[in-house]
Amino acid sequence: xxxxxxxxxxxxxxxxxxxxxxxxxxxxxxxxxxxxxxxxxxxxxxxxxxxxxxxxxxxxxxxxxxxxxxxxxxxxxxxxxxxxxxxxxxxxxxxxxxxxxxxxxxxxxxxxxxxxxxxxxxxxxxxxxxxxxxxxxxxxxxxxxxxxxxxxxxxxxxxxxxxxxxxxxxxxxxxxxxxxxxxxxxxxxxxxxxxxxxxxxxxxxxxxxxxxxxxxxxxxxxxxxxxxxxxxxxxxxxxxxxxxxxxxxxxxxxxxxxxxxxxxxxxxxxxxxxxxxxxxxxxxxxxxxxxxxxxxxxxxxxxxx
Amino acid sequence: xxxxxxxxxxxxxxxxxxxxxxxxxxxxxxxxxxxxxxxxxxxxxxxxxxxxxxxxxxxxxxxxxxxxxxxxxxxxxxxxxxxxxxxxxxxxxxxxxxxxxxxxxxxxxxxxxxxxxxxxxxxxxxxxxxxxxxxxxxxxxxxxxxxxxxxxxxxxxxxxxxxxxxxxxxxxxxxxxxxxxxxxxxxxxxxxxxxxxxxxxxxxxxxxxxxxxxxxxxxxxxxxxxxxxxxxxxxxxxxxxxxxxxxxxxxxxxxxxxxxxxxxxxxxxxxxxxxxxxxxxxxxxxxxxxxxxxxxxxxxxxxxxxxxxxxxxxxxxxxxxxxxxxxxxxxxxxxxxxxxxxxxxxxxxxxxxxxxxxxxxxxxxxxxxxxxxxxxxxxxxxxxxxxxxxxxxxxxxxxxxxxxxxxxxxxxxxxxxxxxxxxxxxxxxxxxxxxxxxxxxxxxxxxxxxxxxxxxxxxxxxxxxxxxxxxxxxxxxxxxxxxxxxxxxxxxxxxxxxxxxxxxxxxxxx
Numbered sequence: 101x102x103x104x105x106x107x108x109x110x111x112x113x114x115x116x117x118x119x120x121x122x123x124x125x126x127x128x129x130x131x132x133x134x135x136x137x138x139x140x141x142x143x144x145x146x147x148x149x150x151x152x153x154x155x156x157x158x159x160x161x162x163x164x165x166x167x168x169x170x171x172x173x174x175x176x177x178x179x180x181x182x183x184x185x186x187x188x189x190x191x192x193x194x195x196x197x198x199x200x201x202x203x204x205x206x207x208x209x210x211x212x213x214x215x216x217x218x219x220x221x222x223x224x225x226x227x228x229x230x231x232x233x234x235x236x237x238x239x240x241x242x243x244x245x246x247x248x249x250x251x252x253x254x255x256x257x258x259x260x261x262x263x264x265x266x267x268x269x270x271x272x273x274x275x276x277x278x279x280x281x282x283x284x285x286x287x288x289x290x291x292x293x294x295x296x297x298x299x300x301x302x303x304x305x306x307x308x309x310x311x312x313x314x315x316x317x318x319x320x321x322x323x324x325x326x327x328x329x330x331x332x333x334x335x336x337x338x339x340x341x342x343x344x345x346x347x348x349x350x351x352x353x354x355x356x357x358x359x360x361x362x363x364x365x366x367x368x369x370x371x372x373x374x375x376x377x378x379x380x381x382x383x384x385x386x387x388x389x390x391x392x393x394x395x396x397x398x399x400x401x402x403x404x405x
Numbered sequence: 406x407x408x409x410x411x412x413x414x415x416x417x418x419x420x421x422x423x424x425x426x427x428x429x430x431x432x433x434x435x436x437x438x439x440x441x442x443x444x445x446x447x448x449x450x451x452x453x454x455x456x457x458x459x460x461x462x463x464x465x466x467x468x469x470x471x472x473x474x475x476x477x478x479x480x481x482x483x484x485x486x487x488x489x490x491x492x493x494x495x496x497x498x499x500x501x502x503x504x505x506x507x508x509x510x511x512x513x514x515x516x517x518x519x520x521x522x523x524x525x526x527x528x529x530x531x532x533x534x535x536x537x538x539x540x541x542x543x544x545x546x547x548x549x550x551x552x553x554x555x556x557x558x559x560x561x562x563x564x565x566x567x568x569x570x571x572x573x574x575x576x577x578x579x580x581x582x583x584x585x586x587x588x589x590x591x592x593x594x595x596x597x598x599x600x601x602x603x604x605x606x607x608x609x610x611x612x613x614x615x616x617x618x619x620x621x622x623x624x625x626x627x628x629x630x631x632x633x634x635x636x637x638x639x640x641x642x643x644x645x646x647x648x649x650x651x652x653x654x655x656x657x658x659x660x661x662x663x664x665x666x667x668x669x670x671x672x673x674x675x676x677x678x679x680x681x682x683x684x685x686x687x688x689x690x691x692x693x694x695x696x697x698x699x700x701x702x703x704x705x706x707x708x709x710x711x712x713x714x715x716x717x718x719x720x721x722x723x724x725x726x727x728x729x730x731x732x733x734x735x736x737x738x739x740x741x742x743x744x745x746x747x748x749x750x751x752x753x754x755x756x757x758x759x760x761x762x763x764x765x766x767x768x769x770x771x772x773x774x775x776x777x778x779x780x781x782x783x784x785x786x787x788x789x790x791x792x793x794x795x796x797x798x799x800x801x802x803x804x805x806x807x808x809x810x811x812x813x814x815x816x817x818x819x820x821x822x823x824x825x826x827x828x829x830x831x832x833x834x835x836x837x838x839x840x841x842x843x844x845x846x847x848x849x850x851x852x853x854x855x856x857x858x859x860x861x862x863x864x865x866x867x868x869x870x871x872x873x874x875x876x877x878x879x880x881x882x883x884x885x886x887x888x889x890x891x892x893x894x895x896x897x898x899x900x901x902x903x904x905x906x907x908x909x910x911x912x913x914x915x
Contacts, residue, residue, distance in 0.1 A: 142856065145511050146535035146748040162857035166894050168864055235686035236622075256690045343632070344690040347909040348878050350868045362864070365504040366525065369533050369860040370511065 139374035159375035162354035180331045213278030222337025259290040289315040325393040328391040332384035356380045463517040469808035471499040513749040517756040522742040528641035532565040537745040538571045543757040550765035559739035576810035577709040578739040579840025582636040583728035584705035600727040611683040622685035625701030631689035631871040640735040640843040643850030647900040652843035659904040675876030710832035734840030763813040771818040776805035785822040793822040810835040858895030865890045
């Protein structure tokens with residue numbers, strides 16, 4: 101306790117800086133936890149949260165009885181795993197390539213071009229996608245049909261193409277931002293290491309392999325770990341707006357977030373919606389703890405806690 | 406000690422991560438909770454500022470496009486009358502979509518009168534979610550004028566478990582379904598449109614149009630996202646999960662629509678039409694309403710006296726109608742598109758007084774329906790029985806669209822010029838009385854005991870139904886899948902429960 105007081109006296113400016121974040125977290129994350137109980141009630145708007153009857157695990161039971169729960173968990177997990185792996189590889193590769201460019205003007209131009217998609221709202225992206233995929237006026241169908249003579253594809257009613265479309269859009273959109281973090285790390289690598297490598301006779305490829313990549317290791321681990329924590333979350337806009345909420349695509353575009361949204365806004369079944377949300381949080385929590393434990397076993401300096 | 410602190414910090418961080426997840430995943434719910442929790446406090450707070458001066462301010466949510474400024478102007482004009490007559494002022498909001506209304510009602514936003522037309526499932530959804538205030542006593546006390554106007558037969562359709570929750574609008578309470586198609590194109594191609602026809606005749610017309618105008622969409626959705634006024638003469642029995650296949654017969658057997666022959670044949674026909682290029686390719690995903698106004702030729706639409714004019718007001722194009730079936734009547738038609746006093750209203754008594762005035766006061770009704778004289782409409786004749794758009798104003802872009810059926814009483818307002826005759830309201834009532842009633846007329850489905858099955862089945866339907874009905878996916882392959890998934894989601898339990906309730910209803914009716 102005494103030590104705590106001493107610490108406070110010494111580091112109070114740091115704690116003060118910490119305070120707004122704590123307040124934000126409390127308001128945004130702790131207060132809403134009050135709503136967890138809705139998952140165990142049959143919510144009735146007129147009676148309010150406290151007046152709604154308890155129904156135990158019935159909401160969860162139904163989620164699991166239909167294939168809904170399986171589909172949304174499968175989609176959320178698989179998409180995120182693909183996003184994490186491809187996203188990291190692409191971002192690291194682009195960062196390395198960018199760092200090898202000598203011309204400063206060119207470097208800045210490329211960086212800006214790659215970053216722009218990240219700044220575009222998903223709703224606008226969905227219309228950009230529509231401009232490509234629209235059955236009657238879309239760019240792809242018009243070129244495919246007119247130039248190559250291939251049969252037009254009814255994109256918004258054909259689920260099999262969508263895993264690829266979503267992955268491509270996500271990569272295109274997220275690349276710029278992910279890359280910046282790696283690029284910044286690369287700039288921070290001690291240049292004497294490269295000089296030493298050159299003295300030892302390393303070529304470009306060897307420099308990347310033995311200096312840059314090891315230098316990026318902890319950044320990659322931390323970012324992947326953070327991404328793992330969000331593996332049960334999904335970008336709502338990507339999975340709801342971009343497929344234009346098209347029914348036949350639901351099997352490949354339904355994630356936990358879109359399910360929660362549909363349950364709340366369209367089916368008015370808030371109980372099941374909350375059950376899905378709680379399920380997402382609990383499994384996400386377990387995943388973060390597990391991932392962190394594994395990382396700590398391998399390399400304790402890289403773990404988050 | 407240091408070690409302990411580090412560990413405590415680790416736990417704290419873990420908790421924060423968890424809470425972050427909770428917060429994100431439940432962003433929508435969070436609003437619910439906050440408002441739910443703050444409700445008790447809000448009640449006392451809001452009652453005070455709701456009154457400006459000595460008047461209670463009522464919030465009305467109506468249907469149709471209107472600019473905020475125009476709504477405010479109309480509200481002020483209405484308030485001038487209501488301040489004097491019943492001591493209230495109003496605030497008017499129009500054009501909220503189904504999801505916005507859902508959210509507002511779920512979170513208890515204080516609304517005093519609301520038209521539930523845009524809510525998916527309409528009256529059925531409203532009562533099963535307990536969103537409406539019971540009206541029996543209020544109607545007795547403050548709604549005598551409305552009670553005189555309303556047909557008691559239609560009023561019965563607004564009761565749920567014996568309690569009155571809505572009042573039916575004075576609009577079409579029967580429905581005859583068919584196609585509306587553009588007059589200019591028909592005339593140009595020499596197509597004669599029969600008053601009643603078959604799908605085959607419609608097919609021939611669409612083919613002709615497609616050949617003459619390959620760039621035009623022959624058949625388009627009635628509203629955005631694959632909207633369709635069904636031409637199948639079903640009684641949806643509330644939520645369409647378990648229906649009566651043909652409301653015109655005596656059969657009271659509840660069936661799964663996906664398994665009925667009429668539905669399957671319809672899907673096969675639409676698939677065929679789609680293959681022939683007769684249907685707009687993006688029909689199920691388009692975000693456009695009023696497609697007849699741009700590149701569409703025909704759409705599924707209900708007919709009633711004066712409907713040609715209504716389509717003209719909405720699309721700016723004159724149309725011919727071809728009916729597929731004559732007028733029928735089931736519970737959801739008279740109680741559709743009507744109004745409620747939401748449970749969250751702080752002033753239900755004043756709201757009922759206001760509602761009564763909307764049924765009985767021609768000036769109030771006319772202001773709310775047609776807007777301000779000189780700005781949104783002008784008299785078209787000296788007898789003041791017909792109105793029209795002011796010079797140079799497009800009827801679907803005046804800033805305050807006239808959606809007459811969505812208001813309590815259109816029948817005390819002037820008729821728009823262009824209707825076949827000024828005797829429109831008499832014709833409408835004749836039409837209403839001509840509808841063949843479904844054997845289940847008046848039955849309201851209580852889904853509370855199978856709520857989760859209903860949600861699961863709705864999720865299945867979201868995947869298949871619109872796409873099948875627009876012929877976007879192959880029925881041979883997808884109808885069996887649809888049926889199977891509905892079964893897994895519990896449609897049989899829903900049908901059994903619905904049949905039980907329906908049988909009890911019929912027995913009580915005698």
